[in-house]
Amino acid sequence: MKFEKPKKVKAAVMTGAGKMEIRSYPFPEIDDDSAIVKIDMCGICGTDKHIYKGDSSEIRGKLIFPFIDGHEMIGTLVEIGDNAAKSMEADNLVLKVGDRVAVAVEINCGKCWYCKNQYDNATCKDQVRAYGIHPTCDEPPYLMGGFAEYMYIFPNSVLFKIPEDMPTETAVFVEEMAVAYSALARAAQPYSPINEGFGPGDTVAVLGNGPLGALHGIMAKIQGAGTIITTDLADYRLKITKDLFADYTINASTTTQEERIQQVLELTDGIGPDLVIEAAGEPQVFIEALEMVRKSGTVIEVGNWVDREDTVEINVMKHITSKNLHIHSLYHCGNNWGPVLNVMDKFSSQFPFERLISHRMNLEEIVENMSIVTDPNKCMKVEVVPFK
Amino acid sequence: MKFEKPKKVKAAVMTGAGKMEIRSYPFPEIDDDSAIVKIDMCGICGTDKHIYKGDSSEIRGKLIFPFIDGHEMIGTLVEIGDNAAKSMEADNLVLKVGDRVAVAVEINCGKCWYCKNQYDNATCKDQVRAYGIHPTCDEPPYLMGGFAEYMYIFPNSVLFKIPEDMPTETAVFVEEMAVAYSALARAAQPYSPINEGFGPGDTVAVLGNGPLGALHGIMAKIQGAGTIITTDLADYRLKITKDLFADYTINASTTTQEERIQQVLELTDGIGPDLVIEAAGEPQVFIEALEMVRKSGTVIEVGNWVDREDTVEINVMKHITSKNLHIHSLYHCGNNWGPVLNVMDKFSSQFPFERLISHRMNLEEIVENMSIVTDPNKCMKVEVVPFK
């Protein structure tokens, strides 16, 4: 059945901090090297919420507003150029209309030192674009984010074909799972016999359990984690982690940092966790992680993606030097999503990813409710479903 | 209730290749630094079978016969000296009569270059003793292997207290799981973004699925393995791996090496497995592993523990150089069993280890049946239970 191009494409546009509205744009033209996807589902990320709250007026050195939000999208190809069909898929599969795909967020310059020397990252010095993040939607082809009915796929984009039998509600987590995959990879140093780095049986604390934290907990569990302890401000989220992967939970809104560290110490035989993952996105929680982790342990800092220009105080000797630590930070989702999809495919029955989805909203609903999707007591993952 | 020392202790003694008999020995005396365990359960290992079959007349440079076989033992302390109680436990727990323990197989010299420079291994140049392996049982205290009612625990032995709620039928696999733990640790190189070394989602082939192979498969699965393919001579064993962890199985008695490699290639999208584990203990299967693994993949060689003095032909360019491989061999169970017990404790509901036990035999039964416990069509793990 031939695809009937709509005249107009509806999108939810963020026009400034705290401001969203529905706009409509012309359906874009493609050439041999580009494509169009119909958006099936697009997650809302913590970064999106920070932008909405006005925590930052620019991202990666570029002004934001107005823009079409959403970078965790699964879409179905409705149009694709001949060259694009042959070259865009990460594993070199030939693509065709009707294929369901995930879209790599970034198109990097390919020319700076980082692009030439680093395999995958968001450290490019002159990033061309990042879907759902920049640039603005004031210029053609306008449709460059996931909170819209259709999205334009630029030449040199990287797409990942979704396995036939993987539900979209699983696949939509691939971008965040790719972060978790890379973060755990950085932490996975030879674990035997020196008991440093993350290995099977190790105790793990995940601080902050929005979707990104929870997915790190799931990835750690998939890799053989022993006892897992989660903390969050909301019992609502803690319950989900308990159901999915956590052994113990601690509510951070009713405890002090000192109390949490003490409780975790008791839950780990007086030693402290082997690995602490900071995914709360609060600078102070990085300090909490440093205090909580056992000596010679490992800390992953993956929560603070937006520069709110605030600082916290650190005692270098006490928090870092004397603890003999390995600290790894991560600020990209990589481009190695093939193995990540493979992991998700293998483990989605054991860890039903869709359990993390608390809301499915169409474009009008997200415009109306963006202000409340940040409430950790009500929301886990909110998915935008334009054609709900 | 006080323990009543028996006058005589019964043991199954291997007196030569193919020869076993029941003998009895005096109950040993202990001092401050030694102990006695009542044997609850002791597994039969592939090495035991090779010795029985006469494949080797010495182990680690020492003559064997006559000896009391069995080095995978779980026992209950019935007597323990004061110093031993305070110093023998690996995590420094204070031990007492009634505690259930696993016993580290080796007591190494502590003085050679290897002992001084390597954390844990069986590479000691002047190994003092290895329970169930050497020395002979012709001299006091005689009882130095697990196929007996009681075993003497020498000074400087290392014991691991078994968690209260872990069934003996799970705990008895700790020695082999420790091999698997160390083997996978050697193979676990940073897996992202270079796709070398073993990481989550990776495809794995386990060649040879007696207990050691099967436990490597389970450990790989615990660490996030993707598709797992198992091969074995016996459908009986393949079925168990299918039930526990394998996605596909191939019977090696009805296929040629070439056919197996071809089938595995098809099951891995024409690439070959990322990791191949050789646990069959047949030298030729090492060559099969080298041919099967994908380029830049990883091979673990952990099957050939006994020198049968036979060789196989290898084409170095074709099998090694041109494949750009990482090959890791392992010949010890390490002494880092704490994390291993932790892993087993966490995952025993998902992987019920006792499913690997095909037979439970008392001492008389093992003497009678030792010749048939090697039949892969009938036996998986055979456990000796002296007080059955």
Added chain:
Amino acid sequence: MKFEKPKKVKAAVMTGAGKMEIRSYPFPEIDDDSAIVKIDMCGICGTDKHIYKGDSSEIRGKLIFPFIDGHEMIGTLVEIGDNAAKSMEADNLVLKVGDRVAVAVEINCGKCWYCKNQYDNATCKDQVRAYGIHPTCDEPPYLMGGFAEYMYIFPNSVLFKIPEDMPTETAVFVEEMAVAYSALARAAQPYSPINEGFGPGDTVAVLGNGPLGALHGIMAKIQGAGTIITTDLADYRLKITKDLFADYTINASTTTQEERIQQVLELTDGIGPDLVIEAAGEPQVFIEALEMVRKSGTVIEVGNWVDREDTVEINVMKHITSKNLHIHSLYHCGNNWGPVLNVMDKFSSQFPFERLISHRMNLEEIVENMSIVTDPNKCMKVEVVPFK
């Protein structure tokens, strides 16, 4: 000064095993995406010698003859298309006529699983071309190897600009140093505190000290190797290694394998080397490496690049399993030559690479002398210098 295109370009063509002759070809035309280099210097590699000797009739699955040999070339750009100038340099430097460059040997398909998933290698399933290796020189643009006055640079080739002050006689070793760099990288596991993998102070044996072996020795020394022992059939080569990096040398033509192993044992306090590098390219020397290395040590197999279809016998238990080894093989020069040039630049005063050059021959001389450049008693590195 403008470059005057010659009418004819002279090349040394290998027309069959043992046969070389001078032929001449038309000067190629370039377009926007291609270029021409004047060959300044091009090394002869062990693989070239094996092909000449008829050890293999095809390379990487492709027929060879007739072809223009030579893949270790440094050339000067005499013509370059506009696109090529902007995109060919590995670090994205803009190229211009007059620039001196090294040329990456392979142009891979970019589409197979390996190209998509592995960063750099010669494991491509459908390699497009390899300069100086394939394809034949029977079709335009003919000039695809380094033993010629000029070479055509295809679109999508990767060039590395040579630092201004690096002599060509140093730069010409970059391809082999890139092999050594990658090989040592594979071997460099965390060396403290477990004393596995290669670390500073470790004892090293390099078996076979043609240029590739000697460069591995130099790279190991650059990374802090302790005692280094070299073996070779020729005193001529051993003397060069002694002058440049070796502490001890053993002539392999006057000793048995057993004697060498015994001597190396004595030179390493009875332990054996921590790392043994097999670069002799004789299959049996791989077995020698396995016997020589200490338990829990590391072996690099980087010598056997050509399939001569011969095998050697290996005792898997004795040579592999029981030694608790890490074996890494390497079969590519990678594409990460930037850091390699950096290393060479820093250390060329300490290790004067030109000392490895034993002969400089023009095209006529190499045609005449190819049969003798394999004599280890007279030759170390032979460099072809078309405009000598």
Added chain:
Amino acid sequence: MKFEKPKKVKAAVMTGAGKMEIRSYPFPEIDDDSAIVKIDMCGICGTDKHIYKGDSSEIRGKLIFPFIDGHEMIGTLVEIGDNAAKSMEADNLVLKVGDRVAVAVEINCGKCWYCKNQYDNATCKDQVRAYGIHPTCDEPPYLMGGFAEYMYIFPNSVLFKIPEDMPTETAVFVEEMAVAYSALARAAQPYSPINEGFGPGDTVAVLGNGPLGALHGIMAKIQGAGTIITTDLADYRLKITKDLFADYTINASTTTQEERIQQVLELTDGIGPDLVIEAAGEPQVFIEALEMVRKSGTVIEVGNWVDREDTVEINVMKHITSKNLHIHSLYHCGNNWGPVLNVMDKFSSQFPFERLISHRMNLEEIVENMSIVTDPNKCMKVEVVPFK
């Protein structure tokens, strides 16, 4: 010649912050398990200076004063018990009177989780003693630090025999080189092809170049470092680093943090160093290291050994998360000194360690001058030589 026991042993005692005096003690008695060394030379460490300045009133949870300072000592055995002779040497060499030895600083409890699970560290929860650090010298055997004529060696100490031909002025750096060895080991992740972790050719900045910083620079150079940049408050120290290993130096007393970062950026082609080593021991310099290092680079924090209870401000997103870093801290000298001595032996002609020694003082001189040995413009390494 028999050793004549002196009646009295002279020691330089630190009695409080800023206070030192000469005291004398009885010559200690030994038993089978202990020994006495005559102090040949003992370095003054940054920690010693901090204690003298009163920056901390306790070390590792223990009160300090009065105590005999000095933990970097080389001594000659003058008395040794029979058991000690057979068991104290790290490589199990048999010791005898007249042997020159280095003394491992710490005697750990051997019983806590850390001692049981970590190979080597200062993370022991109940450290028995640390020579020259604790405990006080108010109780027999009094002589437990290196600023004295003789020192008592407790049972279970670990000694390292110094190679015959290594000068004491080289050997005395082994403790600090062991820190550098372990620190670089932590940082040495597989460097190819992902360009993360420290590998050969990498650019390095060493911030703070007292002896510990300079020795880290030397160790990095031994392992193949590319360009090395050093910073320090004193030109005196920078000149020494320039002579020994540094390519560029920056005086930190005449530049702002911003200027230094800018200069280092220019010296590294606008990228920033691959590895930054913080050895200044100023908390703010840790922040400088984070700002200076390139994205995806590595930071070693090894400078802040004393808790001065001051903090610095850190912007977690800007300094950590967004930079995609690996940070490793180190707070021990390990117990793996054998390979370290081996490295020093091999490289002492290339890096003459004695060049770092600026002063040699006897006990009276150190009592008089302790207040000025901290002046970076006049002092590099100050060695105490009791029998000068």
